[in-house]
Amino acid sequence: MNGFNWKCPHCERDVTITNDRFSEKQHYNYIDSSNGNYVIVTEFLICPNPDCNKYTLEATLYDSISTTNGIKANTAKLIKKWNLIPSSKGKVFPDYIPTPILNDYNEACEIKDLSPKASATLARRCLQGIIRDFWKVKPTILAKEIEEIEDKIDPLIWQAIDAVRKVGNIGAHMEKDINLIVDVEPHEAELLINLIETVLDEWYIAKYKREQKLTAITALSKAKDEERKI
Numbered sequence: 001m002n003g004f005n006w007k008c009p010h011c012e013r014d015v016t017i018t019n020d021r022f023s024e025k026q027h028y029n030y031i032d033s034s035n036g037n038y039v040i041v042t043e044f045l046i047c048p049n050p051d052c053n054k055y056t057l058e059a060t061l062y063d064s065i066s067t068t069n070g071i072k073a074n075t076a077k078l079i080k081k082w083n084l085i086p087s088s089k090g091k092v093f094p095d096y097i098p099t100p101i102l103n104d105y106n107e108a109c110e111i112k113d114l115s116p117k118a119s120a121t122l123a124r125r126c127l128q129g130i131i132r133d134f135w136k137v138k139p140t141i142l143a144k145e146i147e148e149i150e151d152k153i154d155p156l157i158w159q160a161i162d163a164v165r166k167v168g169n170i171g172a173h174m175e176k177d178i179n180l181i182v183d184v185e186p187h188e189a190e191l192l193i194n195l196i197e198t199v200l201d202e203w204y205i206a207k208y209k210r211e212q213k214l215t216a217i218t219a220l221s222k223a224k225d226e227e228r229k230i
Contacts, residue, residue: 006045009086011052021046038063038079057085088112091197097204101129105196108189116189123192124168127161127199134203157202160195167192 003018023044029037038061045056061079083089090109093102104126112119128142137148142165150158167184 008047008049008052008054009056009083009089010047010054010092011049012092013047013049013052015048017045017048021048036063055085058083090193093200094205094208096208097200098129098133101126101133101200104129105193105200108193108196112189112193113186116184116186119189120164120168120184120192123164123189123196126196127164127168130196130199130203131161157195157199161199164192164195 003016005014006017007014025042026039027042028039041060041062043056043058043060045058047054047056059082061081063077063079088106088109090106093105095102104122108119108122108126111122124142128145131137131142131145131149132139135149135152137145139145143162146158146162146165153161167188
């Protein structure tokens with residue numbers, strides 16, 4: 001196998017995976033069943049970044065056919081894929097972001113494919129936690145909390161946050177007509193997760209980096225003052 005480019009979900013570094021960092025096994029179902037024949041492929045990838053060196057485990061299920069000589073072969077039809085370790089493709093955020101917010105974010109990532117509607121509901125809850133913590137709004141219903149910060153944030157971000165509220169309501173509240181079913185697709189849940197990542201980057205992380213830089217400048221000034229006294 002030739003090396004291929006890969007982004008480690010643990011350290012988020014772009015790396016190149018070679019033979020000594022990759023292992024693949026295939027397990028075939030040789031027993032006839034009403035579901036047909038399938039093959040499951042497991043893949044171990046070890047991050048070559050020495051500061052990480054963690055492994056990722058994925059499993060992929062395909063339907064399978066028998067060739068004339070009895071050997072099973074993969075078809076192109078993908079049935080399902082599981083991210084086993086880590087269990088989601090969520091980004092790793094610093095621990096100065098409140099734990100309840102990160103827990104909701106990570107859970108929304110983990111169930112994005114299994115239950116997009118539930119993921120959207122968690123994304124809604126996560127954003128409400130962010131608004132309450134970062135902007136210190138008075139706790140009330142989410143719609144009013146969003147209104148409170150409208151003049152404080154980027155208009156596009158505000159519109160997107162309000163959109164998350166509306167999509168999240170699909171999972172949080174039943175429709176008036178119980179026979180009306182409104183689904184949320186995995187790619188739609190992923191868009192909501194992407195907004196959470198944007199907000200965490202632009203609010204918490206940007207603020208932290210700004211404070212660190214300004215603190216360093218203040219410390220430098222104090223150090224120079226001390227030097228003048230010597």
